[in-house]
Amino acid sequence: MNVDGVACRSIWVNADGCSIDIIDQTRLPHAFVVRNLCTLQQACNAIRDMQVRGAPLIGATAAYGFYLAMRDDPSGAGMEQAYQLLFDTRPTAVNLRWALDRLKAALLPLKTTARAARAFEEANRIAAFDIDINHAIGCHGLDLIRQLAATKTPGESVNILTHCNAGWLATVDWGTATAPIYMAHDAGIAVHVWVDETRPRNQGASLTAWELGQHGVPHSLIVDNLGGHLMQHGMVDLCLVGSDRTTRSGDVCNKVGTYLKALAARDNNVPFYVCLPSTTIDWNIDDGIEEIPIEQRDGEEVSRISGKTADGKVVDVQISPDGTAVANYAFDVTPAQLVSGLITEAAVIDASSEAIAAAFPERQRQ
Amino acid sequence: MNVDGVACRSIWVNADGCSIDIIDQTRLPHAFVVRNLCTLQQACNAIRDMQVRGAPLIGATAAYGFYLAMRDDPSGAGMEQAYQLLFDTRPTAVNLRWALDRLKAALLPLKTTARAARAFEEANRIAAFDIDINHAIGCHGLDLIRQLAATKTPGESVNILTHCNAGWLATVDWGTATAPIYMAHDAGIAVHVWVDETRPRNQGASLTAWELGQHGVPHSLIVDNLGGHLMQHGMVDLCLVGSDRTTRSGDVCNKVGTYLKALAARDNNVPFYVCLPSTTIDWNIDDGIEEIPIEQRDGEEVSRISGKTADGKVVDVQISPDGTAVANYAFDVTPAQLVSGLITEAAVIDASSEAIAAAFPERQRQ
Numbered sequence: 168m169n170v171d172g173v174a175c176r177s178i179w180v181n182a183d184g185c186s187i188d189i190i191d192q193t194r195l196p197h198a199f200v201v202r203n204l205c206t207l208q209q210a211c212n213a214i215r216d217m218q219v220r221g222a223p224l225i226g227a228t229a230a231y232g233f234y235l236a237m238r239d240d241p242s243g244a245g246m247e248q249a250y251q252l253l254f255d256t257r258p259t260a261v262n263l264r265w266a267l268d269r270l271k272a273a274l275l276p277l278k279t280t281a282r283a284a285r286a287f288e289e290a291n292r293i294a295a296f297d298i299d300i301n302h303a304i305g306c307h308g309l310d311l312i313r314q315l316a317a318t319k320t321p322g323e324s325v326n327i328l329t330h331c332n333a334g335w336l337a338t339v340d341w342g343t344a345t346a347p348i349y350m351a352h353d354a355g356i357a358v359h360v361w362v363d364e365t366r367p368r369n370q371g372a373s374l375t376a377w378e379l380g381q382h383g384v385p386h387s388l389i390v391d392n393l394g395g396h397l398m399q400h401g402m403v404d405l406c407l408v409g410s411d412r413t414t415r416s417g418d419v420c421n422k423v424g425t426y427l428k429a430l431a432a433r434d435n436n437v438p439f440y441v442c443l444p445s446t447t448i449d450w451n452i453d454d455g456i457e458e459i460p461i462e463q464r465d466g467e468e469v470s471r472i473s474g475k476t477a478d479g480k481v482v483d484v485q486i487s488p489d490g491t492a493v494a495n496y497a498f499d500v501t502p503a504q505l506v507s508g509l510i511t512e513a514a515v516i517d518a519s520s521e522a523i524a525a526a527f528p529e530r531q532r533q
Numbered sequence: 534m535n536v537d538g539v540a541c542r543s544i545w546v547n548a549d550g551c552s553i554d555i556i557d558q559t560r561l562p563h564a565f566v567v568r569n570l571c572t573l574q575q576a577c578n579a580i581r582d583m584q585v586r587g588a589p590l591i592g593a594t595a596a597y598g599f600y601l602a603m604r605d606d607p608s609g610a611g612m613e614q615a616y617q618l619l620f621d622t623r624p625t626a627v628n629l630r631w632a633l634d635r636l637k638a639a640l641l642p643l644k645t646t647a648r649a650a651r652a653f654e655e656a657n658r659i660a661a662f663d664i665d666i667n668h669a670i671g672c673h674g675l676d677l678i679r680q681l682a683a684t685k686t687p688g689e690s691v692n693i694l695t696h697c698n699a700g701w702l703a704t705v706d707w708g709t710a711t712a713p714i715y716m717a718h719d720a721g722i723a724v725h726v727w728v729d730e731t732r733p734r735n736q737g738a739s740l741t742a743w744e745l746g747q748h749g750v751p752h753s754l755i756v757d758n759l760g761g762h763l764m765q766h767g768m769v770d771l772c773l774v775g776s777d778r779t780t781r782s783g784d785v786c787n788k789v790g791t792y793l794k795a796l797a798a799r800d801n802n803v804p805f806y807v808c809l810p811s812t813t814i815d816w817n818i819d820d821g822i823e824e825i826p827i828e829q830r831d832g833e834e835v836s837r838i839s840g841k842t843a844d845g846k847v848v849d850v851q852i853s854p855d856g857t858a859v860a861n862y863a864f865d866v867t868p869a870q871l872v873s874g875l876i877t878e879a880a881v882i883d884a885s886s887e888a889i890a891a892a893f894p895e896r897q898r899q
Binding site for chain 1: 735753756760761792838841848852853856859865
């Protein structure tokens with residue numbers, strides 16, 4: 168998608184042909200800073216320090232990190248070290264492990280001299296694969312937006328609410344929930360996006376608003392509290408969110424607050440769709456509320472907020488009284504019955520065990 | 534309620550017996566600053582600059598402001614000017630008008646020399662009346678908490694979720710939604726409060742957390758996104774919120790985001806009660822969603838946040854990209870069917886036209 172009018176991805180091969188460039192997302196939205204990764208350690212730091220975030224982008228960064236390691240030490244010991252150091256950066260990220268396993272399996276049979284080149288190829292394939300998947304999600308979602316646009320009078324926009332950042336910054340390109348939005352906008356369909364700020368880490372206010380603004384998609388930042396009111400008043404035509412983990416029955420674990428928007432959508436007959444690559448489906452889990460453990464994070468994510476002061480410095484400020492106790496669960500689960508449909512790379516399908524199994528027959532357990 | 538272990542109200546007569554003290558709520562939670570009001574103009578500024586906020590407290594402050602004016606100029610012209618200047622500070626505040634009308638009606642028949650003393654009496658009565666009402670709400674709500682406490686094993690707390698600040702800082706004492714909580718705590722019942730931070734103005738994080746902390750009530754600050762997850766997991770026994778305006782049918786207009794919590798409460802069978810003085814009932818309105826206009830406020834309330842830096846300074850920081858459009862509706866409406874009951878000064882009643890009319894027969898139109 169565009170940044171300053173120029174097409175950009177979240178990770179790419181530097182013009183030198185062998186090092187890797189990323190956008191330092193910890194600096195957004197106040198500064199656009201590109202960082203060059205030349206070593207395994209730099210790739211590990213980029214993931215650990217959350218300069219890159221979002222499961223698909225973490226996977227791609229790990230793959231390129233593995234490649235950078237192979238340039239320095241393609242021995243068996245070098246592979247083991249690269250795997251372990253990269254894996255330890257964010258041990259709960261599913262795509263990270265998937266990418267590392269794929270690299271390891273591809274390189275292990277090769278002579279050491281062939282490993283760096285093959286790792287580079289594989290990393291490029293992993294990145295391209297992510298782009299293809301998001302593009303397919305975008306095409307399926309575009310059909311939905313097109314149908315809604317057909318019900319509008321000229322000049323009226325399709326109003327889409329999204330939560331958190333399931334945008335191109337979380338993937339290699341397009342994003343998941345944003346892919347249909349970018350495609351609709353690029354196709355000349357009038358869309359307007361309500362961007363939930365997404366407390367506590369404000370990924371909506373800092374990342375989604377930045378993405379949409381850079382690409383020229385009309386949008387309004389709102390507090391997480393507002394979506395219900397907007398839906399009550401017919402100001403939302405469609406909710407599009409991402410998924411961190413989807414059960415085989417269609418329950419969706421996503422950034423905390425997603426469930427509240429799904430409740431409001433049902434109460435006001437607003438379609439609520441979840442955009443996800445099938446890789447987020449956890450075939451071992453049926454009941455998301457009972458079975459998915461929800462990560463508790465540092466309370467300072469809630470009690471402190473980062474922002475730009477009048478003189479342009481970015482600082483942390485404390486918003487609550489000294490010593491206030493905080494509870495900070497990072498995700499919640501939206502039960503399948505609140506989900507209008509899942510927009511996957513294969514098709515738009517019902518959020519049900521039957522539809523999911525039918526869409527991805529090769530992926531099921533047993 | 535207690536501040537630093539000493540009982541405190543939000544407004545009181547100074548030890549000099551004739552000037553008025555308030556807590557400057559714009560400085561909370563980072564500093565506890567008492568301001569002394571000696572003139573009409575100081576009272577107007579305190580209301581306009583939101584050093585005092587919350588409908589009942591604004592009403593009491595206006596009444597004391599009228600008294601301060603009468604000390605300087607008790608003439609008819611002086612009364613007119615005091616009325617107008619105070620009314621213009623926050624023209625949409627219902628209690629403000631009610632207090633001013635009451636003062637005006639009481640003073641008009643009197644000789645000018647008698648007006649200041651009578652205004653002082655009336656203002657004290659208005660403040661005492663607010664305390665009585667909140668105390669009555671607290672007693673009725675306490676019964677509910679007591680019933681919930683009876684279902685707990687020893688050592689378990691009753692978990693109560695609240696939104697925004699319907700606390701003693703918004704009234705003269707006790708608060709509305711907090712009155713049952715303070716009474717339960719003072720009665721030795723183990724309670725724990727989930728405090729919604731309440732974006733965009735963070736009244737939960739800055740005021741409710743401060744109040745509860747000062748009085749020693751166990752509580753945890755949470756983002757507005759979290760309540761649904763907590764209710765899904767049985768971690769909320771009761772929701773208690775306030776009301777800015779209640780329709781005669783029981784729809785509740787309160788700080789934006791209240792509706793989302795009510796939806797989650799219904800979905801998880803959590804009792805959702807609204808604490809309100811009957812003065813917030815608008816007898817002219819039936820359908821809250823259709824008929825209550827929702828105030829849109831400055832977008833900077835969303836894009837900028839105030840907090841304390843590491844070196845103790847309180848500053849504003851910008852959290853979104855430069856120039857991001859913002860939509861900022863301040864309230865939403867929770868339909869009566871999502872409300873388990875209204876806790877009023879008269880009794881706990883159903884959120885229905887019939888129950889409301891029966892509880893306050895003298896207040897109805899006609």
